[in-house]
Amino acid sequence: MREALLIAKREYVERVRSKAFRISTVLIPLAFAAVFGMGAFSGKMAGGARNIVVASNDPVLAQCTRTELLRARTGKNDAKGEQNAPPTQLHVEVESPVAASDLAALDRQVGSKAIDGYLWLRVQPGQAVPEATYVSRGSADFLGADKMQGAIGDALVREALMDHGVAGAQADDLLHDVDLKTRQVKNGKAVASDASKGFWGAYIMAFVLYFAVVFYGMNVAHSVVSEKTSRVFEVLLATAKPESLMAGKLLGVGAAGLTQMAVWIAAVLLLSASALGSELGQGGLAAYGITPLQLAFFVVYFLLGFFFYSALSAGFGATVSQESEVQQFSMILVMPQLVGLMLMVYILGNPSAWPVVLLSLFPPCTPIVMCLRMSAMAVPWWQLALSLVLMVAATYGVLWVASRIYRVGILMYGKRPTLPEILRWLSYS
Template sequence: MSLSLIIKREFNSKVRNKSFIVMTFLSPLLIVAMGALVAYLAGVNKDVVNKIAIYDTADLLKDDFKDNANTKYVDLSAMPLEEAKKIASEDYAGLIYIPVTDSITQLADSKIEYLSNDTPNLEFVSTIEKVANEKITKYKLKQLGFDYDKIEEAKTRSKIYLSKFSGEETHKEGSIIKIIIGGLFGYLIMMFVIIYGNMVMRSVIEEKTNRIIEIIISSVKPFQLMMGKIIGTSMAGILQFIIWTILGLGLFTILSSVFNVEMGATAQTEEVAQSMEGIQLYISELWKLPLMTMFISFIIYFIGGYFLYSSLYAAIGAAVDSETDSQQFLLPIIMPLMLGVYVGFFTVISDPNGTVATVFSMIPLTSPIVMMMRIPFGVPLWEVIVSMVILFATFFGVVWFAAKIYRIGILMYGKKPTYKELFKWLKY
């Protein structure tokens, strides 16, 4: 049995699986549906108006709380405090209690309370603090002889326009798109490595448990069998990703067209028009990214990262008799993947070309994730090439000792191996 036959067998067994076919075509639709559901749920409470009671007998702040689309303030200061609390607890979302003080400046040291039956919204609590702070600040400035209104008029809100030395105009929305796309690619690689790596491990354990492996191993070398499983499963994964990409771009194009049609077909309010303009800006910034470079890099890093980790998954599958026994060996594999995600989100976002991000984009166990998060921000070609070379060189090294574990463990039954025994197998 040749390597090509093993690859073909593994590939066919994956792509002809009903769950593989269903999830390949259903996943993009589920993602779009989930996004639509989140957008719908986010807008459900937009029309809900919360009634907030205010108790301020000294008239210090109650006039500073202004009604808006989601909040309406009602003054209950005329009635006794206990009665106001009782009414507010039954008919209002909460009660703002402003104690009596000798002057407004003492409000900072007094105990302004917000009473409610439920945990308050942190944004609303910040609104209360902002109102109090502005009132106190305005009063103190007036006491010092400053005109607060003139100070407010003097405040300037400037907008910074971004551009490259080449003259190309960019926008800050482009950075947001780069963060989202880079994070998405890095997270996808982590998930694909874990999902397809586990598929390789389960396949090895299943054949080993059913004793099919004893028949297969008589006509093929253990190394060929291991590589056939890894390559066959990776080809199925790449096919699935390509289908997802085509469907995703198709859905994205349809949604873009829908937004354009809506903007031209109906008279929009100024707010909606600005929202649509913002969406178009994000879309235009997305098309400015090196999409083809990112796609090719994703395929290469997916193959390299998948081969690297799947060889370890295959070795673990050969060393154990059940998935339960494999748990003790999976943590050292998953930890570098998680580290790559954390490094990506906490360092690449803030400084994509910094030392930490650059170093971890060269370390083969984390480079598939971290480098994919860096590429949208612009990475020198030589860094990408060096990172890929190190990744594949490490893969060949890992395959060498993983094959030794696979060769010994594939015919071992009934005993749970330890790390010490695995190291002994490397010497055989």
């Protein structure tokens, strides 16, 4: 035990002191922020001032389309959460009646950036639906193409309503979307849920789990291989048991990983305490639909997942002699977790379907799939308990096998062992 702790301490101290640690501590959150920020940023960009022109040979339709475009931009009602969208500065002008021959002038205006784009609606006699074209320098970026389509559809309805003498506020009411509320049964009680919040919470947790387990798992493999190539092992083995070496390594790398995450969490807490944070995410984790119970399980699954995959990684690491060979087995570590991420939408939509339940009980997939299920539903207690039992048993099994491979593998150099050879190692004393 003393040996394992000494080795863990060395591993931890050297790791935390290293330049790579400091750099990754800063760069990784920046990369995350960049990925997450990109969406927000593009949303903000889209929210900038836009001048567009609706041109049509039918002045009534053009006027109605203008109204609907503005309504689509601000959000017709609260259900879709569009009140959070950036304040619209959409200026829509109407040029009507306009003939097809006038379009060249509009093209020039778009080209000289006098306007951002124009929507050309051409109504032909005998046809109920106009021919619609949006012309801009970019794509239809001030609204999604589907929303623009919807707005035109609504405009046609509004025009038809006007023909029937329905106008103004009355037409507004008729064109109002239904406000659909979603509720989620959690622990036997139906509570208000927010699909998009739940999704983000699950997404963040699954991603952090995936990233952390893969990243730190690979760290273990690299560390094993570097000790093997630098031939430090033989010195260590003269006093320490291979099991202590492996345990020390997992604890050391794991502790360094937790330290890094603690730094990030502290940074997030500080940020959210600041003015900027309060603007970004009010209500802390709850804003992302994460409950304390989920958080507790997240930590447990993180630790189990880490030990499961790191032990696997240590075992694999011991079978190779060069850093470059580590990449060859990284896929084996990544695949089961990737399955969870790839099926995320399905899992969130069908958290109690039997394939999903089975997947969440299959130890290599448990951490991510169970975290996803927990954010979509109240997972039955027996399933949570069973997943923990299976995960602990599997982790123990992997540790046992890996330590056997490890104790033989770290003294083997040269040719890569074949699978039958590795299996034979298990029986070596």
